[in-house]
Amino acid sequence: MLLSPPPAISLSKAGDSAEPESRQPGSLPARASGRHRPVTERIACWSARHAVLALIAWLLMTAGAVAAGHLYGTASQPEYDPGRSGVAERMLDQMHVVTPPSESVLIQPRTAGSTYATDPSMRLATRTVVAALQAMPGTAAHIHSPLGAGGSQMISKSGRGVLITFQVAGKSANADTTVVRAMRAVSSVQARFGNLVIAEAGDASVDRAANAMMGQDFRKAEMTSIPITLLLLLIVFGALIAAGIPVLLAGSAVTTTVSLLAIPSRWLPIGPGTSEVVLIIGMAVGVDYTLFYLRREREERAAGASFDAALRTAAATSGRAIVVSGLTVMISLAGLLFTGIDMFTGFAIGTIGVVGVAVAGSLTALPALLALLGPWADRGRLPFLGKARTRAERSRLWAALVSKVVRRPLLWGVFAVAALAGLAVPALSMRIGSPAINLPSSLPVVRTLTMIQHDFPGGPAPAQVVVAGPGVRSSAMDRAVTDLRSIAARPGSPIGGPVSALPIGDGRGALITMPLAGSGKDARSFSALSVLRGRILPATLGKVRGVRYAVTGDTANSYDYRSALRSAAPLVFGLVAGLAFVLLMIAFRSLAIPLVSIGLNLLSVGAAYGLITVIFQQGHFEGLLGFTSFGGVMDWVPLFMFVFLFGLSMDYHVFILSRISELRAGGESTRNAIVGGISRGAGVVTSAAVIMVAVFSIFASLSTIDLKMIGVGLAFAVFVDATVVRGICVPATLALLGDRSWYLPRWLRWLPNGLLAGH
Numbered sequence: 001m002l003l004s005p006p007p008a009i010s011l012s013k014a015g016d017s018a019e020p021e022s023r024q025p026g027s028l029p030a031r032a033s034g035r036h037r038p039v040t041e042r043i044a045c046w047s048a049r050h051a052v053l054a055l056i057a058w059l060l061m062t063a064g065a066v067a068a069g070h071l072y073g074t075a076s077q078p079e080y081d082p083g084r085s086g087v088a089e090r091m092l093d094q095m096h097v098v099t100p101p102s103e104s105v106l107i108q109p110r111t112a113g114s115t116y117a118t119d120p121s122m123r124l125a126t127r128t129v130v131a132a133l134q135a136m137p138g139t140a141a142h143i144h145s146p147l148g149a150g151g152s153q154m155i156s157k158s159g160r161g162v163l164i165t166f167q168v169a170g171k172s173a174n175a176d177t178t179v180v181r182a183m184r185a186v187s188s189v190q191a192r193f194g195n196l197v198i199a200e201a202g203d204a205s206v207d208r209a210a211n212a213m214m215g216q217d218f219r220k221a222e223m224t225s226i227p228i229t230l231l232l233l234l235i236v237f238g239a240l241i242a243a244g245i246p247v248l249l250a251g252s253a254v255t256t257t258v259s260l261l262a263i264p265s266r267w268l269p270i271g272p273g274t275s276e277v278v279l280i281i282g283m284a285v286g287v288d289y290t291l292f293y294l295r296r297e298r299e300e301r302a303a304g305a306s307f308d309a310a311l312r313t314a315a316a317t318s319g320r321a322i323v324v325s326g327l328t329v330m331i332s333l334a335g336l337l338f339t340g341i342d343m344f345t346g347f348a349i350g351t352i353g354v355v356g357v358a359v360a361g362s363l364t365a366l367p368a369l370l371a372l373l374g375p376w377a378d379r380g381r382l383p384f385l386g387k388a389r390t391r392a393e394r395s396r397l398w399a400a401l402v403s404k405v406v407r408r409p410l411l412w413g414v415f416a417v418a419a420l421a422g423l424a425v426p427a428l429s430m431r432i433g434s435p436a437i438n439l440p441s442s443l444p445v446v447r448t449l450t451m452i453q454h455d456f457p458g459g460p461a462p463a464q465v466v467v468a469g470p471g472v473r474s475s476a477m478d479r480a481v482t483d484l485r486s487i488a489a490r491p492g493s494p495i496g497g498p499v500s501a502l503p504i505g506d507g508r509g510a511l512i513t514m515p516l517a518g519s520g521k522d523a524r525s526f527s528a529l530s531v532l533r534g535r536i537l538p539a540t541l542g543k544v545r546g547v548r549y550a551v552t553g554d555t556a557n558s559y560d561y562r563s564a565l566r567s568a569a570p571l572v573f574g575l576v577a578g579l580a581f582v583l584l585m586i587a588f589r590s591l592a593i594p595l596v597s598i599g600l601n602l603l604s605v606g607a608a609y610g611l612i613t614v615i616f617q618q619g620h621f622e623g624l625l626g627f628t629s630f631g632g633v634m635d636w637v638p639l640f641m642f643v644f645l646f647g648l649s650m651d652y653h654v655f656i657l658s659r660i661s662e663l664r665a666g667g668e669s670t671r672n673a674i675v676g677g678i679s680r681g682a683g684v685v686t687s688a689a690v691i692m693v694a695v696f697s698i699f700a701s702l703s704t705i706d707l708k709m710i711g712v713g714l715a716f717a718v719f720v721d722a723t724v725v726r727g728i729c730v731p732a733t734l735a736l737l738g739d740r741s742w743y744l745p746r747w748l749r750w751l752p753n754g755l756l757a758g759h
Contacts, residue, residue, distance in 0.1 A: 037316065038315075038316045038319070038320055040315050040316065040319030040320050040322075040323060040363055041312060041315040041316040041319065043315070043319075043363050043364060044311065044312070044314075044315030044319060044363060044364075044367040045312065045315070045367075047363070047364045047365070047367045047368040047371075048308075048311060048367045048368055048370070048371035049371075050368075051368040051369070051371045051372040052368075052372065054364050054365060054368035055365060055368050055369060055372065057364075058252070058361065058364065058365040058368075061256060062252050062255055062256045065255070065256040065257075065259040065260045066255065066256075066259045068259065068260065068262065068263070069258070069259030069260065069261070069262040070259075072262040072263065072266075073262055077265070077266075077267060077268060077269045077270075078093060078269065079269040079271055079342040079343060080269075080342055081342075081552070081556075081557045081560055081561060082340050082341050082342075082560050082561060082563075082564035083559075083560030083561075083563060083564060084533070084550050084551060084552075084556070084560060085550075085551070085552040085553075085556045085557045085559075085560040085561075086560070087550040088464070088465075088466040088550035088551060088552035088556075089552055091466045091468050091509070091548075091550060092466055092504070092509075092511075092552075094468075095468065095504060095505030095508055095509050096505065097504045097505050097509070097511070100167040100168055100169065101167065101168045101179070101202060101203035101204040101207070102165060102166070102167050102168075102202050102203055102462070103165065103166055103167070103168060103179060103182060103200055103201070103202030103203065103204060103205060104163055104164065104165050104200070104201060104202050104452055105129055105133075105163070105164040105165075105166075105186055105198065105199070105200045106161060106162070106163060106197065106198070106199055106200075106201075106448060106451055106452050106455070107122055107125050107126060107129070107161070107162040107163075107164070107196055107197070107198050108160055108161050108162075108196065108197040108451065108455070109121075109122060109160060109195065109196055109197075110195055110196060110197060111195065114160065115158070115159035115160055116146065116155050116159050116160075116161075116162050117159055121193055121195060121196060122162060122196065124193075125189060125192075125193045125196055125198060126145060126146060126147065126162055126164065127147065128189050128192070128193075129145075129164055129185075129186060129189050129198065130143060130145050130147055130164060132185040132186070132188070132189060133164070133166055133182060133185065135185075136181055136182065136185065137169065142166060142167045142500075142502070143164065143165070143166040144164070144165045144166070144498065144500070145162075145163075145164040145165075146162055153497055153498040154498070156455035156456060158455070160455070161451075161452075161455030161456065163452065163455070163456050165202075166182070168182070168202075168203075168204045178204070179202075179204035179205055179208065180208075182200065183200050183205060186198060186199070186200045197451070199444070199447075199448040199451070200445075200448065201445045201446075201448035201449045201452060205445050206437065206439070206445055206446075206449070209439065209443055209445045209446075210439055213439065213440075213443070213703050213704075214703075214704070216703075217702040217703050217704075217707070218276060220698075220701075220702070221698050221699060221702065222279075224698050225283070225694075225695045225698050226247070228691075228694050228695065228698070229247060229283070229287065229691055229694075229695060230243060230244070230247060232687070232690055232691045232694060233246055233247065233287070233691070236291070236687040236691075237294070238381055239377070239378050239379060239381045240379070240381075241373065241376060241377050241378070241379050242294065242377050242378060245290060245294065245366070245369065245370075245377070246286065246287045246290035246291060246294070247287070249286055249290050249358070249361045249362070249365060249366060249369075250282060250283050250285075250286025250287050250290065250358065251283075251286075252361065252365075253282050253286050253354055253357040253358040253361055254278060254279055254282035254283065254286070254354060256357050257278055257282060257350060257353045257354035257357050258275050258278055258279075258350070260353065261274060261275070261278075261346075261349070261350055261353070264349050268345055268346070268349060269342040269343075269345050269346060270345075270346035270349065270350070271342075271343050271346045271347075273343075273346075273347075274346035274347055274349075274350045275350070277347050277350060277351060278350040278351060278353075278354050280695075281333075281350075281351040281354055281355065281644070282351075282354035282355075282357075282358060283695070284648060284692055284695070285326070285329060285354070285355050285358050285648075285651065286354075286358040286361070287688065287691055287692075288325075288651050288688045288692075289322045289325070289326070289358055289359065289361075289362040290362060290366060291684045291687055291688050292318045292321060292322055292362075292655055292684055292688075293314050293315075293318045293319065293322065293362055293366055293367075294314075294370075295318075295683055295684040295687075296313065296314040296317060296318040296684075297310045297311055297313075297314040297318075297370065298310075299680065300313045300314065307374060307375065308371075311367055311370055311371065314367075315363075315367055317658065317659075317662060318655070319362070319363055320658070321654050321655050321658040322359055322362050322363070323359060323363070324583065324584075324587045324654050324658075325650055325651045325654040325655065326355050326356065326358070326359035327583055328580055328583055328584070328647060328650040328654065329355050329647035329648065329650060329651070330352045330355050330356065330647075331576060331579045331580055331583065331647075332576050332580065332643050332644075332646045332647030332650070333347075333348055333351045333352050333355070333643055333644075333647055334348060334352060334576075335348075335572040335573075335575055335576040335643050336348035336572070336640075336643055338568060338571055338572055338575060339564065339565065339568040339572060339639065340564055340567075340568055341561065341564055341565070341568070343636075344640075347640075355647075395679050395680075395682035395683060395686075396679075397682075398678055398679045398682035398727060399675055399678075399679035399682075401727055401728075402674060402675045402678045402679060402727065402731045403675050405727070405728055405731045405732050405735070406671045406674055406675060406731050406732075406735040409731070409732040409733075409735035409736045410732070410736060412728050412732045413728065413729065413732030413733060413736065415728075416724050416725075416728040416729050416732065417603065417729065419724070420603045420604065420606070420607045420720065420724065420725075420729075421603070421606075423606075423607035423610045423611065424603070424606030424607050424609060424610040425610060426609075426610040426611075426613040426614050426618075427606055427609035427610040427613050429613065429617075430609060430613045430617065430632075430633050430638070431617060431631065431632040431633065432562060432565075432566075432632060432633060432634075432635045432638070433521070433562075433630065433631070433632030433633070433634075433635060434521055434558060434630075434632070434634055434635050435521070435630040435705065436449070436453065436520055436521055436630075437449055438634075438704050438705060438706060439703070439704065440626070440627075440703050440704075441628055453520075456496075456497065456515070462497070462513045462514055462515045462516065462553055462554075463513070463514050463515070463516050463529065463532060463551055463552075463553040463555060463556060464511060464512070464513050464551070464552050464553040464556075465511070465512040465513075465514070465537065465541070465549055465550075465551050466504075466509065466510075466511060466549060466550055466551075466552060467509055467510040467511075467512065467541060467547050467548070467549045468505070468508060468509040468547065468548055468549075469509075469546045469547035469548055470546045470547075471544050471545050471546030471547040472503075472507070472508065472509055472510050472546075472547055473507060474544065474545075474546070476543065476544045476545065477510070477541075477544050477547065480540040480541050480543065480544050481499065481501045481512065481540075483539075483540045484499045484512065484514065484536070484540050485498075485499045487536060487540075488514060493517075494516060494517050494527070494528030494529075494531045494532060494536070495514045495515065495516065495517075495528070495532070495536070496514075496515040496516055496517040496518075496528070497514065497515030498514075498515075499512065499513070499514045500512070500513045500514075501513075514532075516528040516529060516532070516555050518555075520554055520555050520558075521554070521555065521558050525555045526555070526559050528555075529551070529555050529556055529559055532551065533551055537549060537551070558635075561635065561636075562635050565635055565636065565639055568639070569638075569639055572639060572642075572643065573642065576642075576643065576646055577598050577602075577646075580594065580597075580598060580646070580650065581594040581595070581598060582594075584597055584598075584654075585744075585748075587654075588657065588661060588742070589742070589744050590741060590742045590743060590744055591743060591744060591745070591748075592737055592740060592741045592742070592743060593657060593741060593742070596730070596733050596734070596737075596741075597650065597653045597657070600653070600725050600729050600730065600733070601645070601646050601649045601650065601653070603725070603729070604645070604649060604717050604720045604721050604724075604725055605641065605642055605645050605646065605649075605717060607716070607717070607720055608641060608645065608713040608714070608716050608717035608720070609638060609641070609713070611712065611713065611716050612633055612637070612709050612712060612713045613633060615712060616629055616632075616633055616705065616708070616709055616712075617629065617631060617632055617633055619631075625700060625701075625708055625712070626701075626703075626708075627705050627708055630705070633709065634705065634706040634709055636706070637706055637709045637710060637713070640710070641710065641713050641714065641717075644714065645713075645714065645717045645718075648692075648714075648718065649717070649718075649721045649725075651688070652685050652688075652689070652721050652722060652725075652726055653730070655681055655684065655685065656677060656678055656681050656685065656726060656730060657677075657730075659676075659677035659678075659680055659681045660673045660674055660676075660677030660678070660734070661673075661677075661742075662677070663676045663677050664742070670734065670735070670738050670739055670741065671735060674730075674731045674734050674735060675731070678726065678727070678730070678731060685722055685726060686722060688722075689718050689719065689721070689722030689723075692714075692715075692718045693715045693718050693719050696710075696711050696714040696715035696718065697711060697712075697715045698711065699711030699714075700712045700715065
């Protein structure tokens with residue numbers, strides 16, 4: 001059966017003084033005083049009146065962004081670690097020195113009782129591996145083994161393990177490829193010595209394994225999340241065309257933003273993971289905003305409004321809610337800029353950009369597309385679902401629940417808050433940290449690193465001391481290095497292995513490498529780093545005139561990164577909450593509304609913190625989720641979750657509260673407005689939450705423990721927001737406050753008229 005074309009669109013100008021008595025479904029009615037209408041409505045009217053032009057402009061913007069990104073390419077500035085590690089990295093950069101990745105080859109007997117001293121095959125295998133590495137000058141350099149100077153330190157204390165270390169030669173950018181030759185050479189030696197374990201692991205081989213695994217994970221996430229999103233949207237709308245609109249607009253917003261990242265990458269560090277984060281945030285807010293708009297437009301049509309009038313109302317109400325929600329999300333994400341951590345800079349720029357583009361698309365491209373499609377948006381209905389879904393009816397279930405809550409708000413509110421507070425209690429014992437390696441233990445390279453760490457603590461994560469200045473070539477510098485080697489040889493020294501010193505930067509500097517005691521990221525390693533920085537280096541290099549030095553390396557990076565997060569967290573939390581309070585106060589012209597919103601957001605975030613503490617720190621559900629607990633929560637996860645959840649949760653709060661405010665301004669009592677606003681907004685919030693929970697749950701199935709934490713924490717927090725917070729906490733709190741919910745002191749009434757206050 002052929003579809004009939006949509007009716008012609010005949011729009012009156014926004015400033016017309018009278019509304020025509022009869023209108024075609026494709027036209028928008030004008031209002032008596034166009035200039036006093038909300039800006040969002042005027043933008044929507046213009047876009048719908050010039051639908052073809054607006055859509056062409058949107059497509060040209062997307063195409064232009066893609067072309068610009070392809071033309072300029074991403075040339076991100078280098079990312080430096082915070083603290084003194086970053087100082088060392090800048091020193092290396094100033095000398096145009098790129099530290100080559102280091103690799104280690106472990107040799108162990110498979111039978112008990114054998115040692116390097118008693119087993120001739122271990123000594124032969126050691127010589128064979130060294131010879132194989134030396135035969136590849138373009139692959140390996142600076143080889144250290146038991147055969148060279150200081151060789152005794154390359155043999156484990158038990159004598160059962162032998163370590164051969166080398167640096168991957170050539171360009172560091174090609175290390176993941178270059179190291180394959182060394183790995184093949186080591187594997188060929190392993191094939192000749194079946195009685196021994198001969199395995200390689202290190203920076204380049206781990207990066208290679210991690211990149212391959214992450215590529216598979218993200219392909220899996222993309223291949224799974226998009227079909228799930230489309231399926232759920234199809235169930236939500238019951239029509240094929242309507243289900244595709246949110247994905248189309250969200251996808252175009254993500255594509256535009258990712259392409260435009262090429263511009264700030266010229267002067268800001270835009271890391272390789274930024275695109276994935278932009279994809280997650282962009283799809284989340286893009287789908288949410290489109291759902292807000294479409295569901296309101298359908299609700300108005302179900303109530304008897306014409307298509308054009310429904311579009312106007314959606315723009316004037318949901319459009320304004322989208323603007324306030326988008327601004328709140330962008331404020332939250334901007335908090336990442338104040339951490340002082342370069343990795344978060346790209347995340348912040350990219351996510352702020354994609355939210356802004358999604359808001360712009362919701363105000364322009366979406367009404368234009370709806371006006372152009374007209375009734376076609378409801379075509380392709382599914383059997384048994386299409387008719388019911390296109391009505392966007394009020395939820396009887398949520399209306400019944402909220403009615404009970406507002407009748408006894410204290411009882412319900414205390415119960416819900418106590419439950420969420422109880423879930424948050426485990427977060428009080430949260431331990432921030434990171435595993436020695438954030439990869440599954442099933443990977444061969446991870447098993448090798450574990451064996452190396454057991455026999456040579458601190459071996460895979462050496463400290464690197466960067467020294468620069470004219471005094472590098474002095475005799476005092478030579479004595480300082482000799483003193484460092486003497487300290488390393490003492491029993492119980494925080495330096496857990498041989499000290500090597502290499503000239504860098506054409507002799508303008510030196511790179512001193514030394515393993516630290518401990519696993520590299522445990523308390524013992526951090527203590528050794530503190531002793532090295534606070535006592536050992538001042539007593540040795542500190543006495544050399546004309547030099548400056550700084551310590552970097554995995555242990556130093558982790559320590560400084562964690563310290564920076566601890567210092568930045570109070571500032572980020574306070575700044576995000578403070579700016580959100582001001583924005584919501586202006587939007588709703590109320591002191592209580594922003595306080596309630598912020599308090600409930602923090603409560604849901606605390607509950608999510610408690611859950612990830614129970615699961616990932618205490619080790620529950622390890623088998624189900626496929627991870628091994630390291631006894632803590634990844635250092636960057638809590639701050640990132642707070643920023644993300646604070647913004648995303650505000651989507652639901654702003655939408656629900658705007659519906660309540662709108663009904664109250666229309667003459668409803670506070671309690672009736674609460675019940676009506678939540679029950680009418682239940683469909684869109686529930687739909688958006690189901691989609692987000694499904695997508696975030698996919699990340700819980702990925703390989704790395706940090707992505708599992710993010711997936712579990714975000715999915716749980718969104719579920720809590722859409723159920724307990726939306727259905728119980730919000731109505732109970734507003735019912736207890738009554739009309740005081742909308743109180744604004746006289747001395748603040750000079751503020752601009754509320755964006756969502758319904759005035």
